[in-house]
Amino acid sequence: MRNPLRRRTPEEKQRRATKRARKAQESGLKQFQIIPPEGVPLNLTLASISARAGAQLTDFLVTFMIAFLLILLVIFASGGSGTVITIAGALIFFFVRVPYYIVTELVWNGRTLAKRWMGLRVISLDGRSLTAHQVVVRNVLKEIEFFAPLTYLMVSGNNSILITLTALGWLVILFVVPWRSKKNQRIGDIVANTCVIDDPAPVLLRDMAADDPTRARERFVFTSDQLDHYGRFELQTLEQVLRVSQDVSQSSRKQQDKNIREITERIVAKIGYGERIEAADARDFLSAFYRAQRAHLESRKLFGDAREDKFFRADDVGQDSK
Structure with missing residues (x-):
């Protein structure tokens, strides 16, 4: 119902x-x-x-x-x-x-x-x-x-x-x-x-970081080296994945869960996360990773070294300035 x-x-x-x-x-x-x-x-x-x-x-x-x-x-x-x-x-x-x-x-x-x-x-x-x-x-x-x-x-x-x-x-x-x-x-x-x-009324979506489950934040912990692998573009893409509506058909739900598992496996392999993530915990893992990645990028921006995406290289800045 x-x-x-x-x-x-x-x-x-x-x-x-x-x-x-x-x-x-x-x-x-x-x-x-x-x-x-x-x-x-x-x-x-x-x-x-x-x-x-x-x-x-x-x-x-x-x-x-x-x-x-x-x-x-x-x-x-x-x-x-x-x-x-x-x-x-x-x-x-x-x-x-x-x-x-x-x-x-x-x-x-x-x-x-x-x-x-x-x-x-x-x-x-x-x-x-x-x-x-x-x-x-x-x-x-x-x-x-x-x-x-x-x-x-x-x-x-x-x-x-x-x-x-x-x-x-x-x-x-x-x-x-x-x-x-x-x-x-x-x-x-x-x-x-x-x-x-x-001109319909604008809709403000909830803050994804604020909705991250407490248990997920406590269970999944990431180091700075692991968070350095991704940038702002990947963060925005991950946010779009997490914002997928819950009101979907059963077939769409299965496909959505499959996509989340695949994304989780790629991130785990990319950052070298030591723990195996079960399918039931994939969404919580992505939510915790999103929150940690967002906080990491926001803190780095204060020092002027925010990454645009995972392809960002520090020497690109020097080349552009020449």
Whole structure:
């Protein structure tokens, strides 16, 4: 039976984030690159049209509930006059929506409540921070693009067929523009030079050295000569091996255990470790070796002689300086 608390572990979150990224790639989500002023290219994933529509619907429901409560107050204050309620309702929806979108995207750097929940973010395509001008432009134009014609169709009861068809045609165009845009931009995004990207919350993995079992640290002891055989690159590779998710199939588990045994045998032979390591203790051995190797490299870096990898030679430094 699967442990219900397992989904809260950093490894499970990382596995789900990797799975989400793989699905995004398989589903054909657009990838693009921007270069900020610092000159470091950033590879980003555009938010899908469906994800943006879901976020928009959620934000609309949030603003609708706020506006609905205010309209109830108007009803009680006006005595139920239909004309007053209609006009006040349209104005209330406008003065709730616009500040909501602008304030939330300014405070949370391009994210409304729904975008935060769904892992989306508005960014500037020039690579700089999102400006207040861009936020105001894209959200005010949203009123002109979508909410103004929709509100007109809902409030006005004496529309001519021509006006109704024109408004509906305009709404259709608005839905077509993001589909045809290379970066899924609506008109407001095009004018403001912004787009919406997939931006899930970052996941911090646990410290592998902190999770090393105490019994493994006490049982497996390594000398400085043994730890000198490996460098930073091998340490990072070993960390990736130890971070393999526990949520794997039985066949994958067997292959994983086999790989760990083979890695253990190679390390034992390389460093000249005198004790034979049983298969059941292979993972504990690697965990203890990782912790000792990491501490060894960190301590040596204080003296300026950290090794890049196992192929590092001291005379290479002298040759490079010539």
